Amino acid sequence: MNRPPVDEAAALRRLSRELQARGLRLDRRAWLRLSVAGGASALLAGCNVTDTDGLQQVLRRISRFNDGAQAALLRPGLRAPEYSAAQLTKPFRFNAFYSEASVPEVDEASWRLEVGGRVQHADAWTLPQLRALPVVTEITRLICIEGWSAVGQWTGVPLSHFLRRIGADLSARYVAFRCVDGYYTSIDMESAMHPQTLLAHGFAGADRLPDEFGFPLRLRIPIKLGFKNPKHLVGIAVTNEFSSGYWEDLHGYNWFGGL
Amino acid sequence: MSTPGNDRPPRWVRATHWIHAASFFTLLASGWQIYAADPFWVPAFPDWATLGGSLPGALQWHFAAMWLFVANGLVAVTTLVASGRLRRLYLSVSWAGFQADVARFVRHPFDHGDGGRNAVQKLAYLGVLVVLALEVASGLSLWKPVQFQALSALLGGYEMTRRLHFAGMATLACFVVGHVALALASPQLLLPMLGLRRKAREETR
Numbered sequence: 001m002n003r004p005p006v007d008e009a010a011a012l013r014r015l016s017r018e019l020q021a022r023g024l025r026l027d028r029r030a031w032l033r034l035s036v037a038g039g040a041s042a043l044l045a046g047c048n049v050t051d052t053d054g055l056q057q058v059l060r061r062i063s064r065f066n067d068g069a070q071a072a073l074l075r076p077g078l079r080a081p082e083y084s085a086a087q088l089t090k091p092f093r094f095n096a097f098y099s100e101a102s103v104p105e106v107d108e109a110s111w112r113l114e115v116g117g118r119v120q121h122a123d124a125w126t127l128p129q130l131r132a133l134p135v136v137t138e139i140t141r142l143i144c145i146e147g148w149s150a151v152g153q154w155t156g157v158p159l160s161h162f163l164r165r166i167g168a169d170l171s172a173r174y175v176a177f178r179c180v181d182g183y184y185t186s187i188d189m190e191s192a193m194h195p196q197t198l199l200a201h202g203f204a205g206a207d208r209l210p211d212e213f214g215f216p217l218r219l220r221i222p223i224k225l226g227f228k229n230p231k232h233l234v235g236i237a238v239t240n241e242f243s244s245g246y247w248e249d250l251h252g253y254n255w256f257g258g259l
Numbered sequence: 260m261s262t263p264g265n266d267r268p269p270r271w272v273r274a275t276h277w278i279h280a281a282s283f284f285t286l287l288a289s290g291w292q293i294y295a296a297d298p299f300w301v302p303a304f305p306d307w308a309t310l311g312g313s314l315p316g317a318l319q320w321h322f323a324a325m326w327l328f329v330a331n332g333l334v335a336v337t338t339l340v341a342s343g344r345l346r347r348l349y350l351s352v353s354w355a356g357f358q359a360d361v362a363r364f365v366r367h368p369f370d371h372g373d374g375g376r377n378a379v380q381k382l383a384y385l386g387v388l389v390v391l392a393l394e395v396a397s398g399l400s401l402w403k404p405v406q407f408q409a410l411s412a413l414l415g416g417y418e419m420t421r422r423l424h425f426a427g428m429a430t431l432a433c434f435v436v437g438h439v440a441l442a443l444a445s446p447q448l449l450l451p452m453l454g455l456r457r458k459a460r461e462e463t464r
Contacts, residue, residue, distance in 0.1 A: 058323075059316075059319040059320065059323055060319070062319070062322070062323040062326075063319055063322070063323075066322055070403075073403060073406050074406065075406060078405065078406065078408075080405045080408070081405070081408055081412075141404075141417060143404065143417065144297070145296075145314070145318070146296035146297045146314065147293065147294070147296055147297035147421060148297045149417055149418060222405070223405050247315070251313075251314075251315035251316075252315045252316070252319060253315050253318070254318065254319075254322065258403065258405075258406070259403060259404055259405040259406070
């Protein structure tokens with residue numbers, strides 16, 4: 001990218017001579033066009049263009065536009081496809097921003113889910129209290145932003161039920177999640193109220209989440225990419241303030257992450 | 260077209276062609292970077308041929324370029340149909356003409372005859388239009404496999420669609436290799452597409 005332009009000019013002169021020899025002539029406008037084409041291809045050739053600040057800003061702005069496009073495409077009543085037990089992916093694939101050896105081990109007795117923001121009952125919930133709420137079991141496909149997918153079975157309370165139960169302001173724009181490992185993310189209220197969106201505490205038929213899949217409580221939202229399914233939850237807040245998410249802030253993943 | 264070799268394609272053909280080329284290569288190079296996050300057939304593509312630096316950057320490029328690619332494609336196809344250019348230049352294929360042109364192509368690959376399109380070229384371009392449509396459909400269903408789940412199911416489900424999207428990419432990439440090689444070997448076709456007029460020797464003689 002930072003090559004002196006001399007090489008390019010020399011190459012163009014050679015090309016011009018060659019073309020003239022074949023009975024072709026390049027005028028000044030033609031030169032200009034070829035230079036623009038050459039510049040564009042040099043710009044795109046293999047180098048990490050995304051590091052350039054201006055371009056980065058444009059790309060982030062388009063990503064925000066894509067958030068809006070996805071919200072417009074979302075049909076709130078449309079359920080993600082569900083699968084049979086025979087279609088389960090075994091073993092289920094682990095994924096996090098750390099290796100499987102570093103999975104946090106949460107002490108159930110001292111663990112609480114803190115509820116805050118625009119809610120009437122800002123309480124802290126224990127796991128038995130959450131388990132006592134009505135549950136739904138669903139077999140859906142988890143699709144990772146990396147491309148792979150895996151079919152799993154999750155059991156939990158629909159987030160829509162929980163939000164009503166805590167007296168959440170359902171006209172608020174976002175539901176934000178905090179995790180024991182420092183991970184955080186947020187989703188739009190419409191997706192939060194989707195019938196398949198669960199606060200899951202059971203996996204693969206067992207009434208307990210394995211440590212590596214988010215014990216004691218995780219969000220399972222089959223209408224969004226895997227990284228919008230935070231594990232090891234410790235906090236939920238209903239809010240009108242945009243708080244993005246871990247991967248979104250760190251690397252510029254698209255926030256909406258809808259499927 | 261009185262002297263086909265010297266005439267430039269209409270302005271809208273040149274514009275949509277080069278916008279298509281730019282957005283296609285952006286999608287191709289960023290797609291190769293996205294593929295590296297979870298390869299299934301070939302291991303990975305060389306770094307120098309990719310765009311975005313890593314998965315997040317590549318996804319930003321891919322989901323930005325897709326708008327330009329689709330919008331430009333819609334304009335191009337609409338104009339191709341409405342202007343009659345599609346019918347006149349590409350849908351006019353006969354079986355006898357096809358056989359004759361295949362035979363001629365095998366003997367003289369660079370003989371373009373009177374400058375019009377032969378049957379092999381017509382079918383190649385029509386085929387590419389079909390693959391492009393499949394590539395957009397599979398891309399749309401990978402981007403939104405829940406919202407467009409009927410399309411996703413039609414294409415064989417999410418995992419099958421990933422492979423279809425890859426196969427479509429590979430087909431288009433092969434076409435582009437041949438297309439670019441033939442264009443570079445035939446400046447009398449390449450330069451008019453660049454908007455350049457050929458100073459034909461016949462005129463000055």
